[in-house]
Amino acid sequence: MITYNIMSKKFLLGLVIFIAVCLQNANAQTVYFNGLGRALVTTDQMKGNALTVNQGGVPKPDTLSGRRATGGYTIFDLGVNAQPNENLRASAILRIRNDFGGFYGNGSSVFFRQLRIDGVIAKIVKYEIGDIDLGLTPYTLYNFDESYHDYEADVFAIRRSIVNYENFNFGNKWRLQGAHANANFRFTKGIEKIGVRVFAARAGKKDVLDLVNPDRVNWGGRVDLVQSRFFHIGANYIQMLDLAGTVPVNSFEFDNKVGTVDFKVGYDNDQIGAFVYGEAGFSKYSFFKALNDTTVKKDGNFYDIGVSGEYKPLKIKVFASYRNVSDNFNSPGAQTRRIFDYGVPDLFPSIKGGPDANGVQGIRQVGLLDRISDESVRNLNIMPVLMAYRPEYNNITPYGTATPNRKGISFGASVGEMEKVVKGDVKVDLLSEVVGEGSTDTRKFTGVRGGLFFNINKLINWERALGINFGYRYEHTKRDGGNQIDLKSSLLDAGINVEVVKSFDLIAGYKMLSAKGNEYILVRNEFNTLVTPVQAYSDVDQPNTILSQGFNQGLLAAGIRYRFTKNTYFTGQAVFYNNKSKLQTSLGDFDYKINQIFLNYTMVF
Amino acid sequence: MNRFRKNVLLGFSAIAVIFSVSCKRDKHPENLIGPEYKNADPGFYVVNNSFTAAPSDLIDFTKTQVGFNAQFSQEVTYFLTLRSEKGASVTFTDKAADLSKVKWDGGHNGLYFFNANDKVFAELSFLGSNVKLQDTLTVKTPKSYGRLVEDFEAATPGHLKFPAGWYTFGKEASAKAVDEDKYYNGVVAFAANNPKTIQPPSGIKYFKVMGTDANVDFFIDGAGFISRLNLVTANTDSIYFNMFVYGTGNVSDKGSIKIGEDDNGKGGVQDLVEDELFYDFKINWTGWKLVSVKYSDFSFTAANTGNRIREPKKAGKMGFALLSDPSGAKTSLIFDYPIFTYGKPLPQN
Known part of the structure; x- marks a missing residue:
């Protein structure tokens, strides 16, 4: 992303020319515009024991950490699409941003948010070059959700959608910089089509002045054969590697290959559907670090096979699957987390007198509120090492479906759809570790999650929207033997939206996360090898552990929303966040509350 | 029915492909991964609450190594961290019932060296326990690497x-x-x-x-x-x-x-x-x-x-x-x- 100061004369001149050309071409009907405008303001107040410091056992007010804050911004993303013919399109999204408090250019910035060229070659091969969104399968390239939120309230979904937009989290794809091409070859007999796609993209952003770290890229592709709607099979390949020669001396040489095969076969008609599906594959990992002249290699593999059935008249689906993912299965594109659990939040980062010399204590942890509203704690780069995570948010599949060292059964059912009265589902995971971590005993995981949307207005034939939603996720991690682990966590979602006047909604929601028990995590080194045990969650008072008896986060929000069009709305919300987590009792209690007023106008055109 | 049979055949073929791709299961000669650890049980304690280093004053690392004395009520994963005021540090961790295996030769983890006249703070902590013991050492002559x-x-x-x-x-x-x-x-x-x-x-x-x-x-x-x-x-x-x-x-x-x-x-x-x-x-x-x-x-x-x-x-x-x-x-x-x-x-x- 190229950033310019708004006061740069050259950039202003370029901008004027850019717009002039666009307008000129617009008249020739070869250019069209789209975009997004947003104004967002929050005003916040924090209070609680986290704003005290412990002086000789006596709590004193923390005079260094903030208690009130007001912030926000106005952005305007102008998407300019130049399409001289049906085979070529160049598009750019130019962002103009003015932070809350910025006047007359001070605090303002202009930069290109996205640059992309796409088109069709010989009416067969579609291609994209530039900032593109890529995804394959859940075991190869997949940007999995940071936590379970399938049934969260509209009042929170609005906040999450903003964070997703700002961080290019569009579905389960990764925003990368590179090139992508795909082609479909259709046949008249025997098989329906063969699809081929290839891509190559950077694994993340890199400073142009970085002379040490080589360019790291992902390249790969997929070939899929669709015999009919009853059978398809595909082969996927992705390799993440350092490009030799992109720095004077290769200090690192990372190379990871993942190959998989996936299929779906079965039968369906207007009444029923029944399928067998699955995916299996291997990974080959190699990392050389010149500094300590070491190369580590690991091979891993997995298989995941399932069956599903559907009774279409009632919109009922059931499924069951079994998977086994080896502990050394390494697939950065599918295992990288999109959130930094140990990141520093933008809002009130300092508590308890601020960070200590190690920069650890005195930093507010990322909590429920931050996970739906903080744009800065998201990760945009595909990581070569499994990232640290907090077990209370997701301990069963912290690295998505491709989480290594897991085996077991998953099953579930779903009913209805969003356009009907009810849409709901439930999924159960009965998993365990393939091999114990730091212990000969293995963890057993039990997970239940599900929820429903209930469109009451459709039941009572009310012309306006009236809906409630409920979601729940329960996890239990247990390990017997000498190193016993017993961690339970619950995540609850509830919400309501009522269209009191046409296009004017009252929206409210509640989200709660609680956890109790203990858990240990082994820290990984740069070679993705487990090295040091740490107490990740405990009922014992230790530095950087959360006391179970005090861990409970509640998030309540209520407000209004006026929908001008489907994608243009204004919302005002009151948010009440209560965090009873404790970190280290030698510093005193860490509980706190944040009260927030949130105003947002978003326009999409 | 022909279509059904055909799909069953295709299904079995696909499953065969799946298992052939993943048939080479990676086997572990050991039955665990990562360092084996043991957390402290409830009631864990350090015998006599005693944690000492010997020698602890004016240590000459060209002639001696430092040993540590502490006995635990059970086998447990311990963390012994030595840290100087100037940022040098070294950590020893293992699963044991005492510190008899720990010998510090003056070496360090990370970039910074322990130097002459450094005051070194030793802290002993345990996985799963809030028990912490401390001692202080002084260095006279740092380790000689060559x-x-x-x-x-x-x-x-x-x-x-x-x-x-x-x-x-x-x-x-x-x-x-x-x-x-x-x-x-x-x-x-x-x-x-x-x-x-x-x-x-x-x-x-x-x-x-x-x-x-x-x-x-x-x-x-x-x-x-x-x-x-x-x-x-x-x-x-x-x-x-x-x-x-x-x-x-x-x-x-x-x-x-x-x-x-x-x-x-x-x-x-x-x-x-x-x-x-x-x-x-x-x-x-x-x-x-x-x-x-x-x-x-x-x-x-x-x-x-x-x-x-x-x-x-x-x-x-x-x-x-x-x-x-x-x-x-x-x-x-x-x-x-x-x-x-x-x-x-x-x-x-």
């Missing part, structure tokens, strides 16, 4: 100081006018409140050569000394020269290490007529990095007419030259803790 050439600190035990001292080459970095932003050739002392200084790996002082290749001849300046190095082996494959070099990110930075040999045994090293070995390196990193070079990997300076035999025992002169690559640029060579080690390079943490 033949330390110079650490640029004040004279301290175990730190070799060459009586002849260092001299600068008197070229483009050694300008008479004082302008530390343009020219520098000498020792720099780290000061936390001076952002132009850097904390070195060892102690608080390091050497810096900085200047501009004004005459565009690649060579800028340097510093060195003439003194017998007294290296104790003739095997050029088992002796390494090591030093930490700080990379600034400047693409033109380049350094050269030079070793002169007293081929004729007359003392000193005569220019041009005795062997000079050199090793040039681009500084293409940022921050401190250990550079280790095997003696046999040094090249002969072509202009010198020595015996063309690498003879470590005759090494009697060293130079640290700042180059510009490409020529004509402003570059810098910042280094610390130049040391010869025997058998293997300086350990990299």
